[in-house]
Structures are given as C-alpha cells and as structure tokens.
Amino acid sequence: MxxxxxxxxxxxxxxxxxxxxxxxxxxxxxxxxxxxxxxxxxxxxxxxxxxxxxxxxxxxxxxxxxxxxxxxxxxxxxxxxxxxxxxxxxxxxxxxxxxxxxxxxxxxxxxxxxxxxxxxxxxxxxxxxxxxxxxxxxxxxxxxxxxxxxxxxxxxxxxxxxxxxxxxxxxxxxxxxxxxxxxxxxxxxxxxxxxxxxxxxxxxxxxxxxxxxxxxxxxxxxxxxxxxxxxxxxxxxxxxxxxxxxxxxxxKKLDGFIKRRQEVAEIYREAFKDINIIMQKKYDDRINSQHLFPVLFESKAIRDKVYYYLKEKNIFTQIHYMPVTAHPYYEKLGYSYKDTPKAYEFYERELSIPMYPALSDEQLDYVIDNIKKAVMS
Ligand SMILES: Cc1ncc(COP(=O)(O)O)c(C=O)c1O
Structure with missing residues (x-):
C-alpha cells in the first residue's frame, strides 16, 4: 500500500x-x-x-x-x-x-x-x-x-x-x-x-x-x-x-470534501465501537466538519505501540497536540505541563489517524484493519 x-x-x-x-x-x-x-x-x-x-x-x-x-x-x-x-x-x-x-x-x-x-x-x-x-x-x-x-x-x-x-x-x-x-x-x-x-x-x-x-x-x-x-x-x-x-x-468543492470527511468519521466510529479507544464526543447541536480524527488509547504505551505498528505498514499518524504549556519555549517563559494536566494526559494517549477526502474505501479498510491488529498485538 x-x-x-x-x-x-x-x-x-x-x-x-x-x-x-x-x-x-x-x-x-x-x-x-x-x-x-x-x-x-x-x-x-x-x-x-x-x-x-x-x-x-x-x-x-x-x-x-x-x-x-x-x-x-x-x-x-x-x-x-x-x-x-x-x-x-x-x-x-x-x-x-x-x-x-x-x-x-x-x-x-x-x-x-x-x-x-x-x-x-x-x-x-x-x-x-x-x-x-x-x-x-x-x-x-x-x-x-x-x-x-x-x-x-x-x-x-x-x-x-x-x-x-x-x-x-x-x-x-x-x-x-x-x-x-x-x-x-x-x-x-x-x-x-x-x-x-x-x-x-x-x-x-x-x-x-x-x-x-x-x-x-x-x-x-x-x-x-x-x-x-x-x-x-x-x-x-x-x-x-x-x-x-x-x-x-x-x-467550490468544500461541501463535498466535508461530506466525505464525515463519511470517513462514521466508518471509523462504527469500526472502533467494540475496541477500547475513546473518540471525540458528539453533540446533538453541533456538526463536526472533521479536520482531524483524534482517538485516545488506554495508555501512552498502547498509543506508542500503535503509532510504530502503523508506521511499519506505511500509515503515518500524528499527535495533535503537545499542550502549548509543555513546549520548551513556553517552559522557559514559566509555563508547565502541570498547569494543564488533562491536556497533558490527552497528549500522551492521542493519535490523529488518517482523515482526508481522497482516502479511498480500500485505504480506509486497510487503516482500520491495521489499527485493530495494532491494538491487539
Ligand atoms: C488551531 C490552529 N491555529 C492556528 C494555525 C496556524 O495556521 P497557519 O499554519 O496557516 O499559520 C493552525 C495551523 O496549523 C492551527 O491548526
């Protein structure tokens, strides 16, 4: 792939x-x-x-x-x-x-x-x-x-x-x-x-x-x-x-892009409903235009394992975000990751998995299959 x-x-x-x-x-x-x-x-x-x-x-x-x-x-x-x-x-x-x-x-x-x-x-x-x-x-x-x-x-x-x-x-x-x-x-x-x-x-x-x-x-x-x-x-x-x-x-193409992003999000939600990951909350009165698809794993160790497993399979995920309070430059200004502990915990367990309109059904199946295998490995 x-x-x-x-x-x-x-x-x-x-x-x-x-x-x-x-x-x-x-x-x-x-x-x-x-x-x-x-x-x-x-x-x-x-x-x-x-x-x-x-x-x-x-x-x-x-x-x-x-x-x-x-x-x-x-x-x-x-x-x-x-x-x-x-x-x-x-x-x-x-x-x-x-x-x-x-x-x-x-x-x-x-x-x-x-x-x-x-x-x-x-x-x-x-x-x-x-x-x-x-x-x-x-x-x-x-x-x-x-x-x-x-x-x-x-x-x-x-x-x-x-x-x-x-x-x-x-x-x-x-x-x-x-x-x-x-x-x-x-x-x-x-x-x-x-x-x-x-x-x-x-x-x-x-x-x-x-x-x-x-x-x-x-x-x-x-x-x-x-x-x-x-x-x-x-x-x-x-x-x-x-x-x-x-x-x-x-x-001119934006609404079509968003529609596909939302479709991809729904496919992920359905595919991951039985495994132990947290997906971003849904609200009845908000419509998410799905720039990213962030997921939280049970622990940093599992997140890291999944990241490297996927990388081996040519799937490149990313972490969004290291809390701003934790950046070395901000630490020098007197901020600390301890100021915002939930954001730090989130950072340790999060991965943004592939989310873009050109993602084909075949690629999507490949990503889902490998995420499931990675979690269980
Ligand atoms: C939340 C947020 N704010 C601001 C920016 C800055 O935008 P740009 O990269 O166009 O300068 C970005 C870009 O990644 C962003 O994700």
Missing part, C-alpha cells in the same frame, strides 16, 4: 486551471482574485467582512492587534492547539493563559475560564479542535460578563455548525480565523482569513495586512487626489492572487 498520511490536500484539474488563469492575469498579487475569494468566503460563512492573509498565524496576529491587544495584556485559550494560537499573543508582548480541556470532547473546558480572568485579560480564543465547535454560548456569556472579546480559532473548523449557526457567521464572537494550510479542509498552499462583522476592526485588519498603509479614501472622503498613507505599523501579510485563485476553486 502507498504511503497514507494523517491528512492531505486534494487538488484537481479545475484548481490547476484556476491558478494558471491567475498567472496569466494583469496582476498576480492584490489583483481581482483576492477580493473575489474574500467575497466567496463571506457568502459561504455569512461574515460581513473578510480579510485574506498569508497564513492562519498572520490572521491571528493582526486580529489580536486590531482588537487592541497590547504589551502585558492577556488572552485565555486552550493548551490543546497549535502554538500559533498563543504565539500571536506573544508577538504583541501579551501573555497567554491556558484553560485546561475536557477529556471527552478534547476542547477548552468553559468551566476553567472564569477563574483565570483578571483586569489584564482582553480576549478569549476558543479553538474548535478537529472540527468540533466549543461551547460558544457559555463562552460568550463569560465574555459578555467581563466585557472581553471572543476570537474563534476556526483553523480546523470551516463548515462546522454550532446550534444551527455556521462557523464564521460570528453569532457568538467578534471574529474568527481560518487557515488554508494543505492539511486543512481547503488549501491555498499557505494562507488564512479573518472573518469580521465590525467595520472599524475590519478596516484595521485590512490596513495591518499591508504595512498599515491604506488609500486615503478607505479612511476618509478624499478632498484632493487619492494617496496612500501609513496609518499604523503593519506587516506584509498579503495573500497573492495565485493563492486566492486556488482558494476560489477549492471553496
């Missing part, structure tokens, strides 16, 4: 044609494709404003900045995430705080948030890990009580739903971010997007994406020939038109 990874992009002839068309267009960055992709994402999610950027990390960085996160201010997020969620806070001189997770749904436990709140906290950033949305109603309640912003790190969860509202519609938050890294639901090779409802925050993100320089008529009604002026210290976080062209073409 050919190599099977835990995730993989799906690129077809339409994607290739779309990028070639963009290559032949007048401008290959900041031309017509980026605004067209932003409009398509706005239509898909229901967000009023969308700013496409060069990565999910860039999206988090400038969204935190646009919300006014400053030196020594704090965010609250989950330790079970890619480090970018909290790194973006460090970039601004802020200090992330980590609320431990639930061991059944693998998401931030909203009951651990309130005790971390003090006068420095500015933002709560739930991460919809693996494609399952967090308890947004409770998180919004806490944020409203203390007048905090909510940023959804939705890098795993485009196309998911919470109580009937689509991720990105921002019913429970001030903004959301997507990543279009190749293992995500749709890809632009590298890329990300910020979704917003508020015009003032949108204008800041728009400016911060490109050095803080904007056309005068973006801010004021021009009184003289239009010029570009630097309003704030920004970055070069622009998405190119080539990336946006790929994004536009990928987005």
């Amino acid at each position: 050919d190599k099977i990874g835990y995730g993989r992009q799906y690129i077809d002839v339409d994607d290739i044609k779309s990028v070639i068309d963009a290559l032949k267009s007048d401008s290959i960055t900041q031309g017509e494709y980026v605004p067209a992709f932003e409009k398509a994402l706005s239509l898909y999610t229901g967000a009023k404003y969308v700013v496409c950027v060069s990565s999910g990390t860039a999206a988090l960085h400038i969204l935190y900045a646009a919300l006014g996160l400053e030196k020594n201010q704090e965010i609250i997020t989950t330790p079970n995430t890619f480090a970018a969620t909290s790194n973006a806070c460090l970039y601004l001189g802020g200090r992330p705080k980590f609320a431990d997770i639930n061991i059944d749904d693998f998401l931030i436990d909203e009951n651990n948030i309130e005790k971390l709140i003090n006068e420095n906290i500015k933002i709560i950033t739930p991460v919809h890990y693996a494609g399952l949305t967090c308890n947004m109603q409770e998180i919004k309640k806490i944020a409203d009580k203390y007048n905090l912003f909510v940023v959804e790190d939705a890098c795993h969860s485009i196309g998911s739903f919470y109580k009937g509202s689509k991720t990105g519609s921002l019913e429970y938050s001030h903004g959301a971010v997507f990543s279009f890294h190749p293992v995500k639901h749709i890809t632009t090779a590298e890329g990300g997007a910020i979704l917003l409802q508020d015009e003032a925050i949108y204008k800041k993100c728009f400016a911060l994406r490109s050095h803080g320089i904007v056309r005068e008529d973006f801010i004021n009604t021009p009184t003289s020939p239009v010029y570009h002026e630097m309003q704030m210290l920004g970055f070069n976080y622009r998405m190119t038109d080539l990336q946006a062209a790929l994004g536009i073409s990928q987005l």
Whole structure:
C-alpha cells in the first residue's frame, strides 16, 4: 500500500486551471482574485467582512492587534492547539493563559475560564479542535460578563455548525480565523482569513495586512487626489492572487470534501465501537466538519505501540497536540505541563489517524484493519 498520511490536500484539474488563469492575469498579487475569494468566503460563512492573509498565524496576529491587544495584556485559550494560537499573543508582548480541556470532547473546558480572568485579560480564543465547535454560548456569556472579546480559532473548523449557526457567521464572537494550510479542509498552499462583522476592526485588519498603509479614501472622503498613507505599523501579510485563485476553486468543492470527511468519521466510529479507544464526543447541536480524527488509547504505551505498528505498514499518524504549556519555549517563559494536566494526559494517549477526502474505501479498510491488529498485538 502507498504511503497514507494523517491528512492531505486534494487538488484537481479545475484548481490547476484556476491558478494558471491567475498567472496569466494583469496582476498576480492584490489583483481581482483576492477580493473575489474574500467575497466567496463571506457568502459561504455569512461574515460581513473578510480579510485574506498569508497564513492562519498572520490572521491571528493582526486580529489580536486590531482588537487592541497590547504589551502585558492577556488572552485565555486552550493548551490543546497549535502554538500559533498563543504565539500571536506573544508577538504583541501579551501573555497567554491556558484553560485546561475536557477529556471527552478534547476542547477548552468553559468551566476553567472564569477563574483565570483578571483586569489584564482582553480576549478569549476558543479553538474548535478537529472540527468540533466549543461551547460558544457559555463562552460568550463569560465574555459578555467581563466585557472581553471572543476570537474563534476556526483553523480546523470551516463548515462546522454550532446550534444551527455556521462557523464564521460570528453569532457568538467578534471574529474568527481560518487557515488554508494543505492539511486543512481547503488549501491555498499557505494562507488564512479573518472573518469580521465590525467595520472599524475590519478596516484595521485590512490596513495591518499591508504595512498599515491604506488609500486615503478607505479612511476618509478624499478632498484632493487619492494617496496612500501609513496609518499604523503593519506587516506584509498579503495573500497573492495565485493563492486566492486556488482558494476560489477549492471553496467550490468544500461541501463535498466535508461530506466525505464525515463519511470517513462514521466508518471509523462504527469500526472502533467494540475496541477500547475513546473518540471525540458528539453533540446533538453541533456538526463536526472533521479536520482531524483524534482517538485516545488506554495508555501512552498502547498509543506508542500503535503509532510504530502503523508506521511499519506505511500509515503515518500524528499527535495533535503537545499542550502549548509543555513546549520548551513556553517552559522557559514559566509555563508547565502541570498547569494543564488533562491536556497533558490527552497528549500522551492521542493519535490523529488518517482523515482526508481522497482516502479511498480500500485505504480506509486497510487503516482500520491495521489499527485493530495494532491494538491487539
Ligand atoms: C488551531 C490552529 N491555529 C492556528 C494555525 C496556524 O495556521 P497557519 O499554519 O496557516 O499559520 C493552525 C495551523 O496549523 C492551527 O491548526
């Protein structure tokens, strides 16, 4: 069997044609494709404003900045995430705080948030890990009580739903971010997007994406020939038109991708119901768009055994995630894995098994068969 990874992009002839068309267009960055992709994402999610950027990390960085996160201010997020969620806070001189997770749904436990709140906290950033949305109603309640912003790190969860509202519609938050890294639901090779409802925050993100320089008529009604002026210290976080062209073409296929991911998830759930592994909890009022399929084994020893067994069979799984509190860099900053013991226990027992739309039935059978054999070996 050919190599099977835990995730993989799906690129077809339409994607290739779309990028070639963009290559032949007048401008290959900041031309017509980026605004067209932003409009398509706005239509898909229901967000009023969308700013496409060069990565999910860039999206988090400038969204935190646009919300006014400053030196020594704090965010609250989950330790079970890619480090970018909290790194973006460090970039601004802020200090992330980590609320431990639930061991059944693998998401931030909203009951651990309130005790971390003090006068420095500015933002709560739930991460919809693996494609399952967090308890947004409770998180919004806490944020409203203390007048905090909510940023959804939705890098795993485009196309998911919470109580009937689509991720990105921002019913429970001030903004959301997507990543279009190749293992995500749709890809632009590298890329990300910020979704917003508020015009003032949108204008800041728009400016911060490109050095803080904007056309005068973006801010004021021009009184003289239009010029570009630097309003704030920004970055070069622009998405190119080539990336946006790929994004536009990928987005057309997104619902089909999600459908296959959900099918794969159901096949796994059925296949593993009689063996001793824990799968992510299902909720009646949430629809998981299945970026990952994380499973928890009984112990670290069994998890490690399965990992190596599968590797021998050309099946490459991965661990998502080492808790951010446990990374050596964070330890140097004074954090410890002991701060978030459930996330650490999760990390020791977890594996993300293959989950992507191009996974064939034959490959899926092969993966399931080998996982069962590995557990029993
Ligand atoms: C939860 C989460 N947040 C943020 C990011 C950062 O996105 P990017 O890789 O596009 O910078 C990722 C990407 O892996 C992620 O999984």
